[in-house]
Amino acid sequence: MQPESVLRAAVVIVSDRSARGERADAVGPVLVERLRADGYELGGARIVPDGADSVEAALRAEIAAGARLILTSGGTGIGPHDRTPEGTRQVLAHELPGIAEALRRTGAEHVPTAVLSRGLAGVADQPGTGGVLIVNLPGSPGGARDGIEVVLPVARHAIAQLDGGDHDPGHGAGHDGDRDSDAARHDRHVGGRAPVHGHAPRPEEADHRTGGDHPRGGEHPHAGDQPDAGGSMGEHPHAEDGSAAR
Incomplete structure (x- = not known):
């Protein structure tokens, strides 16, 4: 099992226009910086055009390169070119629907159209390890930024579990x-x-x-008070994810 300090990660950006050089990638740097801040080792983002085949090829390349956590961004909507889930499914050994559901739930707090996301999360086989955690994030900077904060708290624990580690009492409450x-x-x-x-x-x-002061019915005490972080889950400023930006 790899020590936590040297876990490799990878970012795959799925965008026709960014792949053609027609638009600068605004999402990759955000995800790369956040992963590095969390202690992962990775290079720059890999940019590929929309399509199941291009996504599958990129994922397989990153798995072969040793990444234990792969985040994709873009192509998760219902548009005619959105095929990131199809490409991702080709490499998954099994899915982790709870992560994908959490991403949609978090996104819907900001943008109702986040529920249209078809993004997947799951585990792919990798020789010599217990597997690779792969998660599809939205294509907008804000959506990707929100999404990675859903993934990071569980990612290391998930990877440790894949490698046969003991359950960490600080994670996975309810086990x-x-x-x-x-x-x-x-x-x-x-x-x-x-x-x-x-x-x-x-x-x-x-x-x-x-304390007698918390809202009832499962409400978040700060619901509705979060500032606009430049976008949110499920949105893409150029509608490449099939949803509208604010």
Whole structure:
């Protein structure tokens, strides 16, 4: 298994115009910089034209080069040239639908058309390792920026799991092996009282845990207050992802 500090990553930008040199790639540098900041080793972004074959070839090349995490951007919409999911599916051994669903959910908080994204996430086989995590991100700078923040918190844990590592109690809450550590964290959060399994909290306990001020019904306390980061999930300023930009 590779040490975390030397995990390789790769970025594949899918855009006809950028591939032809008609438009500068604004997304690749954003993703590359963020991955490097998170400790991944990678070169510049690979730019390919739209199409299943070009995407598949680029992914296979990056897998052969040793990347353990590959992020694509662009071509995930419903337009006539959007075929990134088709190319990605050709190299996946199995899909991880939870990541793709989380990306769409995050995008829909900003732009309703994010639900039209057909982006995939999954694992591809790689000789000598447990596999490669591949995730399709939107084509806009804002969408890609939002999307990578969904991926990074789980990427290293996923790669470690692929390589046969133990479940990390700091990740994957809800796994049977993590219940004790989850309970301990919750105990600290509620002021030292250990929760009793199967016992619903009394009203006064619930008020103590939430402070009485958090919105109910699963709302995010800052929902609707996020500033515009220059785009969001599912949008592409040039409609190459099949959705409209703000």
